[in-house]
Amino acid sequence: MSYQPRHSRAVISFFLGLTVSMAGAAPSMAQKADPTVYGALPSVSEAAISPDGKTIAVLQNAGDATGLMFYDLDNPDAAPKGVGLGETDARDIVWANDDRVFLLASQSSQVSTLSGIDTIEFFRWLTVSKSKEKAKILLGNEPGFFVANAGDLLSVMPNDPKKAVFARHSSSGKRTTSGGPSRLKDNTVQPFVYSLFLVDAENGSQKRLETGDEYTIDWIVNADGEAVMRIDIDPATGGKKVYYRKDPKARFELMDQNIWNFDFYSQADKPDTFFAGAAANNKAAVFEVNLANGDRSIVYSNPTYDVADMIYDPRKAKVTGARYVGDLSRSYHFDETQRATQDSLRNAIPGSEPMIISKSADGTRMVVKVLYTDHPPQFYLYDKTAGTLNMIAASYPELDGKIVAKKEKYDYTSPDGLTIHGYLTVPAGGSKENAPLIVLPHGGPESRADQEFDYQSFFYAARGYTVYEPNFRGSEGYGVSFRTAGYGEWGRKMQDDISNGVKKLISDGIADSDRICIVGSSYGGYAALAGATLTPELYACAVSINGISNLPGMLGDVARDSSLGEQYWTTRIGSRYRDNDQLTAVSPASNAETAGAPILLIVSKDDVVVPQWQSTQMRDALKQNGKPYEIVELPGEDHWLSTSTARTEMLQRSIDFIDKHIGQ
Structure with missing residues (x-):
């Protein structure tokens, strides 16, 4: 399969300190948004720059097919090189050296196992050569059993750019008859353990460096790819045990329990110190922990939001910063110079949040993903030496610069005193008074909505609906106590937070009480079904996409x-x-008799997260109770609707259903 460059418009360039206007004219609301445009996979979903700063690797999508393309920055007129990945779901790219990248991808397949025919989503790392335009699968299955996970890339070896260190579940290589997941022909088994492997990026060969046991859950390596920390689960308590060795050739020693509550990420700059995560003032924060004397200090915390994840550099095998989600994702870099660069980028593109997602080894060239509240993200190349910032691609070229909607904050206080944060996606030029409303609770549930563009809420808004995305208790990002306030509250206080938000929108005159539909995926699909069965008076319709009906x-x-x-x-x-x-x-399936509104069930047949029977059992319960329903099955599709075909069909079928029941 061949791929061609897909630029949304001519490259733009400007010096930092200048500004550009990104807003475009709002389309007429009479022009209905096309589900094939919003349902398409992003034209560019990831981009990363090579260590020498001369090549950008880009994940490009065309229909349901994906390609990994290489663009020569010093010769922009040259045709790009690359490989077609077919309908494989590409997830991430990391440069191994100036010629090769590691690519994380997944694909679902039906396989014969001891329990019968199962659908398994296999995740794999591939190595792709720019010069040879060939891909090779790394760390595949092993004799006797299937390995579904790809593992974690911990280190791209600085002293040997052809090698990398991965942590991955595999057989231990030791046979036993005492039980385990990998039964062999002679009725012995090999325990399934989390181990370290040295992998050759050129030929795909692998060498086991360290063997974990059945309780090992994590490893930390130094800059040379040597294991310095192993983390196990304590089977007696369910807590963690932390093992450390100062000398990579020595034996691991069990550390005192006073550090077991930390989540360790990488070595820090000082001897015996590590970057680690724990709560500080009820918010997830980053600490520096000294294993020699027990000292710990906060490296970064945010007074309002949890730290969401780490910025990890596999070339250094070290955490270099942290990310949190306010209304948009934001980065905090530990290096002061990098923080100044981040601030300059933010000033250069007002009303946005630029995220440095990749940089050359010397830090002079960077790929920047820019987030907006009113249109899709864009990718830029920042050349620090030249002082230029060039747009290299828009994630949705057909929507780029077109303001069809904008997300706004919408918070309220629950009856028991919690602030429930949320967002309204409002049609451009539309009224916020007595509008038809789509309630769109997020999945997870330990996830959250934010103010960034997303294809589903913007599509519904472009079709004339106001969309409400509540961050009910149990959502992540707002502190430990807010997250744990959702424990045991499925269908209860978590659902109440959604219901009370809807009631507040009605009382504020924003939502038309007779025209409200609740739509969600995964946990959001559960919330949609719970809304239709536990509070049927609120909703005129409900749509569950891979939702849960039986807890x-x-x-x-x-x-x-x-x-x-x-x-x-x-x-x-x-x-x-x-x-x-x-x-x-x-459980919605047990309350089908109380459902008042028509329900649409959309189910992926290859979902390995929420099995198909959760939707079909709800269908059967509704049918038995004489309740109106429709069901749409998506053959060959996964939990996340990773293809444009599935996303487009979901948008089309859901909007037809919604228009039918709450449309103008």
Whole structure:
């Protein structure tokens, strides 16, 4: 498959300190938004610059096909090189050296296992050569069992640019008859463990460096790719054990329990110190922890929001900054010079949030992803030496510069005193009075909505609807107590936060009480079904996309897959044994007789996160109770609707259903 450059418009260039106007004219509301435009995968989804700063690797999408393309920055007129990836779902790219990148991708497949025919989504790292335009799969399956996960890229070796270190689950290489997940022909098993591997980026060969045990969950390596920390789960308590070795050739020693509550990320700059995460003043923060004397100090915290994730440089095997989500994602770089660069970029493009997502080894050239509240992201190349910032691609060329809607903050105080943050996506030129409303709760539920463009809410707004995205209790980003306030509250206080937000919009005169539809995916699909069955008076229709209808059944599925997963979800939802009656009481399939509004069920047949039976059981319950419903099945599709075909069909079928029940 061949790919051609897909620039949205001519490259623009300006010196930092100047500004450009990115706003475009709002289209007439009479011109209905096309679901194929909004449902398309982003034209460019990722971009990264080579260590020498001469090449940009770009993940480009055309229909349901993806290509990894290489653009020569010193010869912009040259045709790009690259490889077609077909309908593989490409997730991330990291440069290994000036010729090769590591590419993270996934694909679902039906395979025969001991339990029958199962659908498994296989994640894999590939190495792709720019010069040879060829891809090679790394760390594949092993004899005797399937390996679904790709592993984590920890280090791109600075002293040997052809090598990299990955942490990955695999067989231990040791046989036992005492049980385990990998049964062999002679009835022995190999325990499934999390180990370290040295991988050759040129030929794909691998060498085991360290072998974890069945309780190992994480490794930290130094700049030379040598393991310096191993983190295990304590099977007796469910907590963590931290092992450290100052000399990579020595034995690991168990550290004192006073540091076990930290989540360790990487070595820091001083001897025996590590960057780690823990709560500070109720917010997730980044610490520097000294293992020799027990000292710890805060490197970065935000008074309002949790730290969401780390900025990790595999060339250094070190954390270099942190990200948090306010209304838009923002970065905090530990290096003062890098922080100044980030501030300059923010000043150069007013009303946006520029994110440095890749930089050359010397830091003089950077790829910047720019986020907006009123149109899709754009990708820029910043040349620090030349002082120029050039737009290299728009994520949605057909929407670039067109302001069809804008997200606004909408917060309220719950009856028990919590501030429930949220956002309204309002049609450009539309009225905020007595408008038809789509309620769009997010998935997770330990996730959150923000103010950035997203294809679903902007599509609905472009079709004339106001869209409400609430960050109910249990959402992440607002502190530990806000997140844990959602524990055990599925269908109860978490659902109340959504309902009370809707009631506030009605009382504020924003929403028409007779024209409200609730739509959601995954946990949001559960919330949509719960809204239709637990508060049927609020909604004129509901759409569930890969939603959950049976909570005890969900916990049972999780328990069969993973004891750690069962512990995680039991803490957040409840026990399928002790709390069965309470969980059944808020399971939509058990309350189908109370459903008042028509319900649309959209289900991915290859979903490995929420199995298809959760939707079909809801369908059967609605049918048995004589309730109106429709169901749409998406063959070959995953939980996240990773293809443009699936996204487009979801948008088309949902908007037809919504228009039918609450349209003008």
